[in-house]
Amino acid sequence: MTEPAKQAPDIVGGAKVILSASVEGRRATGRTNHIHIGKSVIPTVGLAICKYENEDGYYLFGCDSNWKSVTDTWHETVEEAIEQAEREYGDLSGAWIKK
Template sequence: MCYTPIDQRHRHTGNTKQIVGGVVLGPAAGLVICQYSDDTAFYLFGCDAQWKSQSDTWHEELEDAKAQAEFEYEGTSKTWRLPGEL
């Protein structure tokens, strides 16, 4: 659906902790919002520098996923890109 690199335009708020395998992850290098073709929900993925998913959250609406991203990384509401955009 959309993505944004996390860079100097953003502030990691620390409002949430992503824990995977008992380890607290650091800030994501990028965020991606996806929707599977057989699902009505949206998924917010926190990715590493190679865009490999490190964490995810489930959201009923696209705007909910975007709001969660803004809650975790201030500034994302202004930097979302569509697939294929550089």
């Protein structure tokens, strides 16, 4: 697995990136199991909290090394998305990069 670029692009999954974090080298907590088309997805290497134009809420995207969205969860607030990310990967307080 290759390490993601330090910063996510401005757009991930068609949505504007608000915050991003590399989780390369971090062990997933095991509290969440991501399923895609009936199969468990390997933990991602980057996280991006994003917002679609004209849509309420925020998405937490789990991304591959090219910042392509592999998983997603929807949250009412950025804070809730951060809490979900920390359930998945532990303390990320120093890892977030603001766009």
